[in-house]
Amino acid sequence: MILAKVIGTVWATHKDEKITGMKLQIVQPVNLDYKPKKDFFVAVDSVGAGVGEIVLVVQGSSARQTELTENKAVDATIMAIVDKLDAEMEK
Amino acid sequence: MILAKVIGTVWATHKDEKITGMKLQIVQPVNLDYKPKKDFFVAVDSVGAGVGEIVLVVQGSSARQTELTENKAVDATIMAIVDKLDAEMEK
Amino acid sequence: MILAKVIGTVWATHKDEKITGMKLQIVQPVNLDYKPKKDFFVAVDSVGAGVGEIVLVVQGSSARQTELTENKAVDATIMAIVDKLDAEMEK
Amino acid sequence: MILAKVIGTVWATHKDEKITGMKLQIVQPVNLDYKPKKDFFVAVDSVGAGVGEIVLVVQGSSARQTELTENKAVDATIMAIVDKLDAEMEK
Amino acid sequence: MILAKVIGTVWATHKDEKITGMKLQIVQPVNLDYKPKKDFFVAVDSVGAGVGEIVLVVQGSSARQTELTENKAVDATIMAIVDKLDAEMEK
Numbered sequence: 001m002i003l004a005k006v007i008g009t010v011w012a013t014h015k016d017e018k019i020t021g022m023k024l025q026i027v028q029p030v031n032l033d034y035k036p037k038k039d040f041f042v043a044v045d046s047v048g049a050g051v052g053e054i055v056l057v058v059q060g061s062s063a064r065q066t067e068l069t070e071n072k073a074v075d076a077t078i079m080a081i082v083d084k085l086d087a088e089m090e091k
Numbered sequence: 092m093i094l095a096k097v098i099g100t101v102w103a104t105h106k107d108e109k110i111t112g113m114k115l116q117i118v119q120p121v122n123l124d125y126k127p128k129k130d131f132f133v134a135v136d137s138v139g140a141g142v143g144e145i146v147l148v149v150q151g152s153s154a155r156q157t158e159l160t161e162n163k164a165v166d167a168t169i170m171a172i173v174d175k176l177d178a179e180m181e182k
Numbered sequence: 183m184i185l186a187k188v189i190g191t192v193w194a195t196h197k198d199e200k201i202t203g204m205k206l207q208i209v210q211p212v213n214l215d216y217k218p219k220k221d222f223f224v225a226v227d228s229v230g231a232g233v234g235e236i237v238l239v240v241q242g243s244s245a246r247q248t249e250l251t252e253n254k255a256v257d258a259t260i261m262a263i264v265d266k267l268d269a270e271m272e273k
Numbered sequence: 274m275i276l277a278k279v280i281g282t283v284w285a286t287h288k289d290e291k292i293t294g295m296k297l298q299i300v301q302p303v304n305l306d307y308k309p310k311k312d313f314f315v316a317v318d319s320v321g322a323g324v325g326e327i328v329l330v331v332q333g334s335s336a337r338q339t340e341l342t343e344n345k346a347v348d349a350t351i352m353a354i355v356d357k358l359d360a361e362m363e364k
Numbered sequence: 365m366i367l368a369k370v371i372g373t374v375w376a377t378h379k380d381e382k383i384t385g386m387k388l389q390i391v392q393p394v395n396l397d398y399k400p401k402k403d404f405f406v407a408v409d410s411v412g413a414g415v416g417e418i419v420l421v422v423q424g425s426s427a428r429q430t431e432l433t434e435n436k437a438v439d440a441t442i443m444a445i446v447d448k449l450d451a452e453m454e455k
Contacts, residue, residue: 008178080288087281099269106262190451197444353379360372
């Protein structure tokens, strides 16, 4: 899973039937100090994360292993809101 | 899922039977301001997206989770046409 | 799927039983103008592509979704020979 | 699988039901001499690895192939604690 | 599949039950002339490859498609020993 920040939302009325009703959030991966990296992608939100929150995103086929995303055309899912972390990069 | 722009089409008469009849679109990933990144790949179109449209592309095994692509040799599928997005990269 | 050129063949007599009889081709990803990129990998050929041909390669679990590669230890399959494409990278 | 060092832990009370009770460890990939690389990600611990230990991490759908992680929204799992390795990078 | 050289072995007594008895080899991807690239990872050996041999490694869920690795927490498997290859990078 990767650490990311929710930075916004995508709207798409014309989409595959199976993903109707899902919230598509834009997430930006972050470092351990929550400083953003330079990329972003779109993830389905399964935990009600709001913009600005630090979350964990699961990718690939495992992104379909939540009740909301089972058998859906989804390759990234927000599956946890991070309370805190205790770690420091080693050099 | 990633944000991309449809920039063209590929024709292939000689192909695996299971993908007959699918439209193979060339997509170029874009930034949040829709400015293109420097790469491209080929995705099956499941939503009727035209050249120039901004879309969401699902990759990996989840690309097979639409009615059109089920059990097909497809690793990237356009599964939504983007209406708008509300997000800004953090620095 | 990615666009690539077939540049050669690998021979391996000592291999997993399940891939016996498959042709292992070396492919080099190319740009939209068919100019080669700087990497390569090995793909099973499901469409009879010859050296020098431009093909589409499907990767990951979807590489097992052809009759030839079903349930095989294969993570990349040539699934189409490209006739032509109509697209231009945006800047 | 990749070689990594456990450098910390993430806490998340608000998370997908299916991952309740799993320990989320932060791992930093390392070189053969155990010197850290510059990235990190989050993995579920299936072997009781402590901070500072060198481990093997399995990614993708295979991360769900332990008793603990079966059918869970998990894309990275610590599946072994490394005792020693005998290898040298070739130049 | 990618072309790689076996450069060593990892020992791990404390590991997920399902991978007991598998040989964990360290592989370094190589170019067409067998010159090593700058990265490495760990793969299960399904063909009895020794250190110094050039092999093909299958990754992702397809790494579980050998008799040895079926349903195991394995994301990379050595599935062939390369006899020879006939290819040249295009520029």
